[in-house]
Amino acid sequence: MQNAKFTIYLFRKVTKNCALCIVHCAFFYTFAQQNKKNMNNSSLLTPHSSLITILGPTASGKTTLATHLAAKINGEIISADSRQIYRGMDLGTGKDLCEYTIDGKEIPYHLIDIHPAGYKYNLYEYQRDFLKAYDSIIQRGTQPILCGGTGLYIEAVLGGYRLLEVPVNEPLRQSLEGKTPDELSQILDTYPNYHRHNQTDVDTIKRAIRAIEIADYYSHNESTETDYPSLNPIIIGVDIDRELRREKITRRLKTRLDEGMLDEVQTLLNSGIHPDDLIYYGLEYKFLTQHLIGELSFDEMFKSLETAIHQFAKRQMTWFRNQMDTHFYEVNISNINETIDLIYSDKLGISGFKFVEGSYGPYSNEAKQ
Secondary structure, X not given: OOOOXXXXXXXXXXXXXXXXXXOOOEEEEOOHHHHHHHHHHHHHOOOOOOOEEEEOOOOOOHHHHHHHHXXXXXXXXXXXXXXXXXXXXXXXXXXXXXXXXXOOEEOOEXXXXXXXXOOOOOHHHHHHHHHHHHHHXXXXXXXXXXXXXXXXXXXXXXXXXXXXXXXXXXXXXXXXXXXXXHHHHHHHOOOOOOOEOOHHHXXXXXXXXXXXXXXXXXXXXXXXXXXXXXXXXXXXXXXXXXXXXXXXXXXXXXHHHHOOHHHHHHHHHHOOOOHHHHHOOOHHHHHHHHHHOOOOOHHHHHHHHHHHHHHHHHHHHHHHHHXXXXXXXXXXXXXXXXXXXHHHHHHHOOOOOOOOOOOOOOOOOOOOO
16 A cells, blocks of 8 residues: 555546536545456455435436335435535435425435535545544445446445545645646646546636646645545446436436426526636536527537537546446336335345335345245
8 A cells, every 4th residue: 555656536527518517636545446346356245234325317217216115214415426415405416305305204415515506515525524424324224325427436435545635725826827728738737647548627717726736735744644444335326217217318408498497507507606616617507508608509508518428428427437447237217216226236236125114224124035
């Protein structure tokens, strides 16, 4: 471990068109790949897992699966969505909080609506906040369920990476004032342990300066070991037929616009949030803001956003399949219990799995063989 080289894993957003609100860059040890291997092996599962993880692309049905599963096993959901942490960003992030009530039972959730819109949340904060939520759930004797589509959040949690909080470096920022994006990009490339995830790391001057700030901090500071719980996660991938997903994305976009998504973005702008700060969040907030400030017509906004969401979902799925060695299930919305039964049959080798009313956890139930 002492000989491990640091590399910057700068993952401010999963795709070119969607800033996932990560202004913190993580330095992962080169043993991260071994961690990933161990993490993936744990997806073979034992009855002693302390964390169920449900992941998948947008519009795949993962929230529906997670909430219904939580209702069955006395679970609480920890969100792994980098934009749902913001208050007032509801329709654009697809919080769908109505889904957290199942048959009259309210499902507890965490890391949703914890910061005001405009705040720059980062990966270090997410890992810290996840651990607080996880510990509180375990202390209550209920089952934590991690659910979301922000891949870096999920990997940082499951891999147990040790991250540093990077403070603002005002002298460095002042020295970079007035430089062009190309000049900042060249400076960033001079850091030997820097690995750029994609061009969006430097697609604005503000992001490029923050990336240099983080790279510089990590070049002078080493990560420290911290206690991290042994999660032994059950990893459940959720997918949906490609054409069905495209239809669902388009239908959902139209519905959210009808429900007032433009008004939501306008309200955020009226509250004093600068347009650039909303554009930073990507997807809905990027294109709707550009429409509201006169840069795009409504038709241009809709077509561009629809395309961007389709591309985002595709890239999400590619990333999950490459990073998470687990089986992906299609969620049967009309018979969610059938989907849950199938997952536990596959994952735990239990045939005819049945939930017992009032029992805690999927492992305390007896299976009919």
